[in-house]
Amino acid sequence: MIIDVHAHLNDELLIKNVEDILKECQICNVDKIICSGYDKKSSFMAYDLSNKYKQIYCSLGIHPSSTQDFDDEFINFVKSVSLSPKVVAIGEIGLDYHFPPFDKNKQIKIFVEQLKMAHLLNLPIQIHCRDATGDLIDILKQNKNLLKNGGILHCFSGSFETLHQIKQLGLKISVGGVVTFKNAVNVVELIKKVPLEMITLETDCPYLTPHPFRGKINNPSYIHYTAEKIADLKLIPIKKFYNEVRNNTLQTFPKLKNN
Ligand SMILES: [Zn+2]
Known part of the structure; x- marks a missing residue:
């Protein structure tokens, strides 16, 4: 059975069809979705x-492009629900320097605030990073004491050097549909070298739909295309791959072991 660690079923493109998507997921052996x-x-x-559907868990966070949303209402909400068995992580949080204008200092401040929150509430993190790897690694290193609950760098497509640093910080990565793209040369080379114990799987749906459905709206039932591609690249039998990745995932997000 497969776990999708990062999916946006809360997106307007997907939320209306959640029940149909969950039926597809059952057919495709996807039993848990964050x-x-x-x-x-x-x-x-x-x-x-997450409260409505058994298979769905949630991660709560403010993305660097929405820093204005990090307010008392959000903080109080997260604190009030953090003990729920369905609240498994803080995220997605991080840095995004892709679309100017952006306020680096504000992004960093809100990111660190949410690292503190995850630490305080004993939850792992889901990190988003786009065009900001240098700052990201610096901040994580400076705040290593806040990372004891671990987590993932989602949609990882960075360098091998970054991967090494992520590993040193006790974090894992999640890999999405990009690895199946025909032009994904860099990601493919990287994934070949990633230690298996660092890998979890995601769709990041509705975006980044794996081949052969690239261009269509993504959903978690497509995650096996990504898994099969990675297992192929790493020359690992698919069953063994699924077992290892599931262990990594349950280790990273312990509350997924509920039910
Ligand atoms: Zn995302």
Whole structure:
């Protein structure tokens, strides 16, 4: 059985079809999905979905592009639900320097605040990083004491050097559909070298749909295309791959062991 550690079933493209998607997931052996928040509203929605559906868990966080949403209402909400068995992580949080204008200092401040929150509430983290690897690694190193609950760098496509640093910090990565793209030369080379114990799987749906459905709306039932590709690249029998990745995932997000 497969776990999708980072999916946006709370996105308007998917939320109307959640029940159909969950049926597809059952057919495709996807038994657990972490629905990740990226702003206040989507975090509330992720929490609601996790309470409504057995297979759905949630991660609550403010993405660097929505820093204005990190307010008392959000903080109080997360604190009030953090002990729920369905709230498994803080995220997605991080840095994104892709679309100017952006306020680096503000992004860093809100990121560190959420690292503190994850530490305080004993939850692992889901990190988003785009065009900000240098700052990200610096901040994680400076705040290593806040990382005791571990977590993932989601949609990882960085360098081998970054991967090494992520490992040193006790974090894992999640790999999405990009690895199946025909032009994904760098990611493919990287994935060949990633230690198996660092890998978890994600869709980041509705985005980054794996080949052969690239261009369509993604959903967690497509995650096996990504898994099969990675197992192939690493020359590991698919059953063994699924077992190892599941162990990594349950180790990283211990609350997924509930039910
Ligand atoms: Zn995401």
